[in-house]
Amino acid sequence: MMSVRERPRVLFLSNVAWDYLRQRHQAMAARFGRDFEVWFVEIPGIRRLRLSDLPRIWRRLLVLCGVADGGDGGVREPVPDGVRVVRPLVLPSTNALFDWCNRVLVARWVRRHRDGLADGVEAIVTYTASSAALALVDRVPHRRLVYECTDNFAAVRGVPRSYIEREARLLKRADLTVVPSLPLAERHRGAARRIEVLPHGTEVERFLPEGPGRERPADRPVTLIYYGHMHRQHFDFPLVEGIARRRPAWRITLVGPVVTGWRWPSNVDLPGPQAHARLREFIFRSDVIILPYAINEYTRCVLPAKTFECLATGLPIVATPLPEIRRVLKAHVRIADDVSGFVAEVEAAVRDYRSPEQRSDRIAEARRQTWESRYRQMCAWLREMDDAR
Structure with missing residues (x-):
C-alpha cells in the first residue's frame, strides 16, 4: 500500500539526457512536475559502443562524479520546479554482461533511495x-506503467536483438503505450495491451516570431536552417550537400551536434548545439526551415519532434516526403524528394516570404498542437484507466 503524499511521485525513465534540447521527455516531465513530484532518471543509450562514443562516455562519467553538469558541451535547459534529475550509475544495455550488472546496480540504487521509493510511486x-x-520497473512499486515509445527501435542501427525482445515484453506489460505517429501505432498494435497516438507538441511561445512579419532584406543571401541531431540514421546528408552545391550563393545553417561526420561545402555553417535563446537568433536570421530526413524503414514511423515548433516560427518549411508529415501537415509544409525539387520549393517559399496568410495559418496550427494539450490528454487516459478499475 502506497503512503499518501501531498504530491504523488512519478518516475520518468529517459533515454536522453536533460541537455540543450527540449524534447518530448523533458516537455512532458515539466508538465507532470506541476502536479507530481517527478524524478527524471537518465538511462544510458542502447547502441553498441564504438570508439567514437568515448568522449560522450567520458562526459557522462564527469557528470556522475559531479565534475560537470548534464548539458551537451556546457549548454543545458534549466530544470523546472517539481522535477529532479537523477543519474544512477548504470551501463548501456548492449550485452548480457552489462544487463546482469545493471540488475545489481539498480538494486543498490533503489536501496540507497528507499526513503523515496520503498512505498512506491503513482506511475512510471x-x-x-x-x-x-x-530493472527499475521491477524494483519500484507503481500504480501505472506507461511506455512512451518514440521510435521504431527495431530499425535503429546498432540496437541489439535483446533490446527488441525486452521491448516486446514491455509492450505486453505496460498499462498504456503511447506513440507519436500512426505508422508506429500500427506496428505495435498487436503487441501492446493498449496503444494510443499522441503526436509531439510544441511550446509555442518559445518559437513565436517577435512582432509582425517583416519584408525579407533584398541583399541577404537565401538562408536555410535545420536544427537537431545530424545522424545518418535519419538525416539526408547527400541531399543537403547537393542543395548547397546547386546554389553556392545560398547559406545553409545546421544547428546541433553532428553525429555522422561529413565534408561540407563552404556555404554550410555548423555552429554546434545552441541554447534556446541563441537558437531563436539563428532561426529568425533564416528564410526557410528544412527537414531533410532520409526515407527509410526507421523514418517511415517518424513524425519529427520539431515539426510543430517549426510551424510556430511562422517560417516556410520544406521537407522530404515522410509519411506522417504528408498525412498530418501537407497543407502547411512544402514537400520535395530530391535536390531539384528542394531548390524549386525553397525558391517558391522565398517568393512568398512570410505571406501573412500562410504565416498566420502555420502559427494557428502550432497553437492547436501544444504540449499542454498533450499533457491533458495523457492525464485523461490515466484517469480513464483508474475509472475502469
Missing part, C-alpha cells in the same frame, strides 16, 4: 526498454 513513464529501466 519509461521511454526505454533498456535492462536498467526494466
Whole structure:
C-alpha cells in the first residue's frame, strides 16, 4: 500500500539526457512536475559502443562524479520546479554482461533511495526498454506503467536483438503505450495491451516570431536552417550537400551536434548545439526551415519532434516526403524528394516570404498542437484507466 503524499511521485525513465534540447521527455516531465513530484532518471543509450562514443562516455562519467553538469558541451535547459534529475550509475544495455550488472546496480540504487521509493510511486513513464529501466520497473512499486515509445527501435542501427525482445515484453506489460505517429501505432498494435497516438507538441511561445512579419532584406543571401541531431540514421546528408552545391550563393545553417561526420561545402555553417535563446537568433536570421530526413524503414514511423515548433516560427518549411508529415501537415509544409525539387520549393517559399496568410495559418496550427494539450490528454487516459478499475 502506497503512503499518501501531498504530491504523488512519478518516475520518468529517459533515454536522453536533460541537455540543450527540449524534447518530448523533458516537455512532458515539466508538465507532470506541476502536479507530481517527478524524478527524471537518465538511462544510458542502447547502441553498441564504438570508439567514437568515448568522449560522450567520458562526459557522462564527469557528470556522475559531479565534475560537470548534464548539458551537451556546457549548454543545458534549466530544470523546472517539481522535477529532479537523477543519474544512477548504470551501463548501456548492449550485452548480457552489462544487463546482469545493471540488475545489481539498480538494486543498490533503489536501496540507497528507499526513503523515496520503498512505498512506491503513482506511475512510471519509461521511454526505454533498456535492462536498467526494466530493472527499475521491477524494483519500484507503481500504480501505472506507461511506455512512451518514440521510435521504431527495431530499425535503429546498432540496437541489439535483446533490446527488441525486452521491448516486446514491455509492450505486453505496460498499462498504456503511447506513440507519436500512426505508422508506429500500427506496428505495435498487436503487441501492446493498449496503444494510443499522441503526436509531439510544441511550446509555442518559445518559437513565436517577435512582432509582425517583416519584408525579407533584398541583399541577404537565401538562408536555410535545420536544427537537431545530424545522424545518418535519419538525416539526408547527400541531399543537403547537393542543395548547397546547386546554389553556392545560398547559406545553409545546421544547428546541433553532428553525429555522422561529413565534408561540407563552404556555404554550410555548423555552429554546434545552441541554447534556446541563441537558437531563436539563428532561426529568425533564416528564410526557410528544412527537414531533410532520409526515407527509410526507421523514418517511415517518424513524425519529427520539431515539426510543430517549426510551424510556430511562422517560417516556410520544406521537407522530404515522410509519411506522417504528408498525412498530418501537407497543407502547411512544402514537400520535395530530391535536390531539384528542394531548390524549386525553397525558391517558391522565398517568393512568398512570410505571406501573412500562410504565416498566420502555420502559427494557428502550432497553437492547436501544444504540449499542454498533450499533457491533458495523457492525464485523461490515466484517469480513464483508474475509472475502469
